[in-house]
Amino acid sequence: MSDKSSRDLLGSASGSVIAWWLPIGAMLLAIPLSDGPKTVIWLVALVWMGGACFLNARRCGRVHCRYTGPYLLAMTLPVLGHGTGLVPLGDGGWHWLGLAVGGGTAAIWGLSERIMGRYR
Secondary structure (H helix, E strand, O other): OHHHHHHOOOHHHHHHHHHHHHHHHHHHHOOOOHHHHHHHHHHHHHHHHHHHHHHHHHOEHHHHHHHHHHHHHHHHHHHHHHHHHHOOOOOOOHHHHHHHHHHHHHHHHHHHHHOOOOOO
């Protein structure tokens, strides 16, 4: 195990669960809630995961974290807009936001590490 991989939060089950899987679970559990609580939960989860990505990028140089961190924080804007009604996305708005968060994060992760490698 390299020095960088030993500091990677994704390298340990507990680090992954705390940094990403708990907030993802909270977002999924919030789906049936009304817009107010759902918005708060999604915002907290996105900030938590984005912050974890920034921390992980700094700790170990994980490539995708350099890009998913800002992306997850940027996704708070459409979530806040839709959740408050300022940016109505229709009946499927939360569905589309979920796809954008999940699909965008997965695409950034896969493409960035395929092109640039796992660590820098």
